[in-house]
Amino acid sequence: MHERGRSHKGEERGGNVRSDGYPVVLHIAGMPVTVVGGGRVAARKVEKLLAADARVTVISPQLHPKLAVWAEQGQIIWRPKRFAPEDILDARLVIAATDDPDVNRAVYEARQPHQWVNVVDRPDWCDFTVPATLRRGRLAISVSTGGASPELAKRITDELAERYDNVYADYVEFLARCRQEILHRVPERSRRQPLFAALLDPVFLQLTREGRWEERDRRFQALLNQSIYL
Incomplete structure (x- = not known):
């Protein structure tokens, strides 16, 4: 994790100069995340956090209807109170999503060295943006x-x-299955790469789009066998 409060250029975090950032995908399943705020923006943030299986706590006197349902179902922990610095001590990620700039700033100032903080509409107060x-x-x-x-x-x-329409979900699953079979059956790395490239032939996407899955799979097996038995 970066040195608290500084970018790679040595500017104070919260100054005007920011680095371009380092794109990552965070795996936050089971991670404690605290969202300060209970309105529409907070609900949107929480929805994405729940989709990633984070363990979400919401700090807010009132809740958006969506948040209220999730709290009632036990999907989130709701603390019906105004924000205090001790509310975020156990969190790894903290999101300030209130419509009160003073509260958002208080969240930013309460952050701990082990935490990443995101303050909506204030990229200069963010360790990460979404x-x-x-x-x-x-x-x-x-x-x-x-x-x-x-x-x-x-x-x-x-x-x-x-x-990139919904067909790509099925197409990517097909590519994932093919990749695993190639890794299992083709030990030589030099022979794998041409197979990976061949799978990007538009015919495989088109067959997926048309629901011709058996023909698609036969074409892949033919490619694979040709590579193995050459």
Whole structure:
């Protein structure tokens, strides 16, 4: 984790100069995450955290209807109170999503060295930002402007959604199965790469789109056998 409070250029975190950031995918299943705020924005954040199987606590006097349902179902822990610094001591990730700048700043100032903090609409107070993301099964395409224009990131993501439709979820699952079989049956790395490349032939996507899965699988097996028995 980075040195608390500084970017790689030596600027204080919260100054005007920011690094471009380092894109990562965080695996947060079971991780304690605290969201300060109970409105619409907080609900949107919590929905994505729950999809990633995080252990979410919400600090807010009131809750958006979605959050109230999740609290009643036991999917989140709700602490019906105003924020205090001790509320985030046990969290690994902290998200400040209130409409009160003073509360958001208090969350930022209460952060601990082991925590990553995100403050909505204040990229200069963030250890991480959350990109707009298009998901098609295992396929995730993320677009970030570093907080400069979330609206532009969303527009680009919407445009990508037209290009990468729901068929890609099945196509990527097919590629994943093929990859595992290649890794299992083709020990030589030099012979694997041409097979991985061949799977990107548009015919495999087209057969997936048309629901011709058996023909698609036969084509793959023919490719694989040809490579093995050459």
